[in-house]
Amino acid sequence: MREATTRRALWQERIMLLLLTVCALVSVATTLAIVVALTVEAIGFFRVVPIWRFLTEREWTPLFATKKFGILPLVCGTMLTAGIAMFLAVPLALLIATYLAEYASKRRRQRLKPLVELLAGIPSVLYGYFALLFVTPLLQKFLPSLPTFNALSPGIVLGFMVLPTIASLSEDAIYAVPRSIREASLALGATKLQTTVHAVLPAASSGIIAACLLGFARAIGETMLVTIAAGLMPNLTLNPLEPVETMTAYIVQVALGDIPRGTLEYRTIFTVGLALFVIVLVFNLMGLFLRERFLRTLRRM
Amino acid sequence: MTTTIAAKRRREKLLEGLFLATAWLALALVIALLVAILADVVADGWARLSWKFLTGFPSRRPEEAGILPAWVGTLYVMALTAFIALPIGVGAAVYLEEFAPRNWFARLVELNINNLAGVPAIIYGLLGLQVFVRWCRMGESVLAGACTLALMSLPVIIVASREALRAVPNSIREAALALGATKWQTVRDHVLPLALPGILTGTILALSRAIGEAAPLITIGALTFVAFVPKSPFDPFTVLPIQAYNWVSRPQPEFHQNAAAALLVLLALLSLMNGIATYLRNRYQQQWQI
Numbered sequence: 001m002r003e004a005t006t007r008r009a010l011w012q013e014r015i016m017l018l019l020l021t022v023c024a025l026v027s028v029a030t031t032l033a034i035v036v037a038l039t040v041e042a043i044g045f046f047r048v049v050p051i052w053r054f055l056t057e058r059e060w061t062p063l064f065a066t067k068k069f070g071i072l073p074l075v076c077g078t079m080l081t082a083g084i085a086m087f088l089a090v091p092l093a094l095l096i097a098t099y100l101a102e103y104a105s106k107r108r109r110q111r112l113k114p115l116v117e118l119l120a121g122i123p124s125v126l127y128g129y130f131a132l133l134f135v136t137p138l139l140q141k142f143l144p145s146l147p148t149f150n151a152l153s154p155g156i157v158l159g160f161m162v163l164p165t166i167a168s169l170s171e172d173a174i175y176a177v178p179r180s181i182r183e184a185s186l187a188l189g190a191t192k193l194q195t196t197v198h199a200v201l202p203a204a205s206s207g208i209i210a211a212c213l214l215g216f217a218r219a220i221g222e223t224m225l226v227t228i229a230a231g232l233m234p235n236l237t238l239n240p241l242e243p244v245e246t247m248t249a250y251i252v253q254v255a256l257g258d259i260p261r262g263t264l265e266y267r268t269i270f271t272v273g274l275a276l277f278v279i280v281l282v283f284n285l286m287g288l289f290l291r292e293r294f295l296r297t298l299r300r301m
Numbered sequence: 302m303t304t305t306i307a308a309k310r311r312r313e314k315l316l317e318g319l320f321l322a323t324a325w326l327a328l329a330l331v332i333a334l335l336v337a338i339l340a341d342v343v344a345d346g347w348a349r350l351s352w353k354f355l356t357g358f359p360s361r362r363p364e365e366a367g368i369l370p371a372w373v374g375t376l377y378v379m380a381l382t383a384f385i386a387l388p389i390g391v392g393a394a395v396y397l398e399e400f401a402p403r404n405w406f407a408r409l410v411e412l413n414i415n416n417l418a419g420v421p422a423i424i425y426g427l428l429g430l431q432v433f434v435r436w437c438r439m440g441e442s443v444l445a446g447a448c449t450l451a452l453m454s455l456p457v458i459i460v461a462s463r464e465a466l467r468a469v470p471n472s473i474r475e476a477a478l479a480l481g482a483t484k485w486q487t488v489r490d491h492v493l494p495l496a497l498p499g500i501l502t503g504t505i506l507a508l509s510r511a512i513g514e515a516a517p518l519i520t521i522g523a524l525t526f527v528a529f530v531p532k533s534p535f536d537p538f539t540v541l542p543i544q545a546y547n548w549v550s551r552p553q554p555e556f557h558q559n560a561a562a563a564l565l566v567l568l569a570l571l572s573l574m575n576g577i578a579t580y581l582r583n584r585y586q587q588q589w590q591i
Contacts, residue, residue: 009483016485017400023392024401027414027459030452034424037431092327099324116331121571123513125542126342126564129549133557134341160334193317214419221421223516224542228549248423248516255426255520261435269520273427277420284419288412 038277041270048264054271060234060245062268063254069268071275073234077151077244078276081226082219084155084240085162089219090212092159093166097208100167101174102196113168120164128228131157136229149231149243158219158226166215173207173294174200178301207294213287217280223248247276342568346561354562358528359544363555368563370527371544374443375570377531378540379512381447382454387504389451390458391493394500397459398466399488418456425453426520434521441522444534449517454507461503465496498585505578509571515542541567 046054049069057070096116100109136153140146146153177200185199186192201208223246231243232253245253251269259265357367393410401407429449439445469492477487519525524539525547531538541563548560 013483013485020392020396023389024396034428037428095324095327125515125545130338191313223423277424
């Protein structure tokens with residue numbers, strides 16, 4: 001009798017272990033599925049359009065009568081909006097992270113941190129709404145020639161959108177710097193600010209750079225905000241006052257239209273998606289690698 | 302000599318004050334932006350909120366349009382997403398925390414999850430379009446949308462669940478194992494119940510993130526104009542953020558007001574979910590004294 005229960009429990013154990021392993025494998029399968037789903041269509045696309053034309057042509061007009069398939073304008077639009085975002089987000093996030101980790105009292109830190117993280121919870125359509133109908137009209141008061149759709153306004157709002165990612169990860173990094181480093185610097189007669197700037201921040205630097213890379217990856221992948229407010233015009237420019245189209249916005253534009261499936265135009269969204277995936281992957285892996293190294297250094301200290 | 306030291310000290314004090322002032326300015330900017338977003342959307346949309354708006358169908362005339370299909374679709378997709386993602390996410394977390402040997406496979410899965418958490422939402426949309434809509438022939442249905450969002454929220458759910466499992470002290474496991482329970486019995490009867498509040502908190506937050514995202518569902522082909530309420534998981538659907546996007550991308554200001562009102566409803570839903578998550582965390586958070 002007892003042996004039977006034990007045997008049943010052992011079988012249960014084996015079956016559950018199998019099921020749980022399958023659950024863990026779903027995540028690996030997801031990555032593989034992403035690669036396969038995108039690559040299959042991209043191969044179909046590159047059979048018609050040679051890859052060098054895709055990478056070097058300076059115009060992107062797959063939906064027009066004369067089709068050009070140069071991804072540069074889309075990449076440029078993406079980098080422009082994400083670049084403006086980082087230009088704004090990195091200094092703000094670092095100031096906030098340094099203040100919260102080094103200066104704020106425990107209670108104040110506990111109150112302010114969720115407030116900053118609220119920014120990450122706002123849906124991106126609302127950010128887009130705000131950029132198009134609040135920030136752009138506001139900017140037009142100072143820059144009367146600014147068109148309704150431009151890279152600047154969504155870039156600024158995108159900065160606030162990725163700020164919590166950068167601030168929160170940097171704050172963790174700064175907070176994780178061991179006390180002994182601060183004490184050593186203070187014991188040498190440095191002020192608190194000197195300690196922060198010359199001892200703590202350098203010790204946290206790889207963690208902070210990791211936070212910025214992960215934030216940049218976020219900014220590159222953001223979709224609805226730039227779709228709504230940046231305009232849907234592929235534009236090879238670095239001028240923030242012009243309308244642009246990002247890689248993500250192009251995918252939405254095609255998905256909303258009625259282009260028949262299986263056509264070359266339709267395949268472009270998977271090809272652009274693959275390019276986006278690769279770019280984001282590079283930044284993410286660099287960020288994850290740096291963070292891993294940072295944590296390992298900390299453990300040794 | 303003393304004067305130079307005093308001057309130096311004054312300069313340092315000044316610099317410190319300057320730094321603190323800039324940091325406060327940065328925080329003030331963040332708070333001002335939050336207030337501006339909320340004030341803007343309330344000012345534009347509050348007047349449009351009415352019973353008729355909540356129970357009406359979309360229309361070409363902005364003043365008659367409503368969001369019934371959108372919010373029903375949102376709740377439907379969300380429930381189905383939770384139903385799919387929760388068991389898989391918890392299963393993966395339990396495997397990684399409780400069963401996995403510390404080897405290259407566990408490390409690979411871990412790196413993979415961290416990386417998936419950074420993959421943009423729209424890529425999940427392309428994945429869903431290819432795999433669920435086309436290869437699995439689900440069509441542009443609620444089910445395809447839920448599967449897509451489930452894959453998207455899995456990394457977050459797994460990370461949160463692992464944290465909740467890790468917070469359960471080892472003595473609990475050791476006590477159960479010492480009494481002869483198998484590993485799975487230990488997990489099922491003791492570890493999981495204790496970790497459940499943390500797991501649910503993480504899941505609710507992951508869902509609220511997913512449900513506010515319009516991009517993946519637009520990509521799989523969710524409709525922007527739906528004049529019916531989805532009944533089965535195989536029906537076409539729309540969700541609140543897509544409806545709001547549809548309205549904000551039209552030129553007429555009346556439609557912009559509709560978009561603001563729809564976004565207010567979405568914000569109310571998200572706040573409710575965050576409130577539940579916070580309540581769960583505060584109510585059941587245990588301080589282990591072991």
